[in-house]
Amino acid sequence: xxxxxxxxxxxxxxxxxxxxxxxxxxxxxxxxxxxxxxxxxxxxxxxxxxxxxxxxxxxxxxxxxxxxxxxxxxxxxxxxxxxxxxxxxxxxxxxxxxxxxxxxxxxxxxxxxxxxxxxxxxxxxxxx
Numbered sequence: 001x002x003x004x005x006x007x008x009x010x011x012x013x014x015x016x017x018x019x020x021x022x023x024x025x026x027x028x029x030x031x032x033x034x035x036x037x038x039x040x041x042x043x044x045x046x047x048x049x050x051x052x053x054x055x056x057x058x059x060x061x062x063x064x065x066x067x068x069x070x071x072x073x074x075x076x077x078x079x080x081x082x083x084x085x086x087x088x089x090x091x092x093x094x095x096x097x098x099x100x101x102x103x104x105x106x107x108x109x110x111x112x113x114x115x116x117x118x119x120x121x122x123x124x125x126x127x128x
Contacts, residue, residue, distance in 0.1 A: 050092060059119035
């Protein structure tokens with residue numbers, strides 16, 4: 001009788017391990033799906049932004065409304081860094097990700113449409 005109870009316990013143990021593996025696999029699958037869907041949306045936004053030819057003047061106006069508090073009126077830096085020659089340190093994709101994601105605290109993330117992001121990029125290129 002002890003062999004059948006031990007094999008039943010072993011069977012239950014295997015079933016529990018299998019159940020946990022399926023749960024972990026499901027969670028990983030959901031996480032990867034979310035990552036890839038979000039990554040695709042980011043790429044679409046970046047491609048759309050880079051296809052536009054922005055206006056430095058409109059980018060300057062946008063900068064003065066949203067960015068001067070941290071980067072200063074001349075973009076030479078206050079709380080945030082000096083942005084002159086930023087386009088030599090970061091490529092346009094990295095700048096877009098920084099602005100929309102606020103990757104380096106205390107910079108907030110900004111929801112900005114592709115046309116205005118293109119304008120801001122053009123302005124930043126004018127600071128070289």
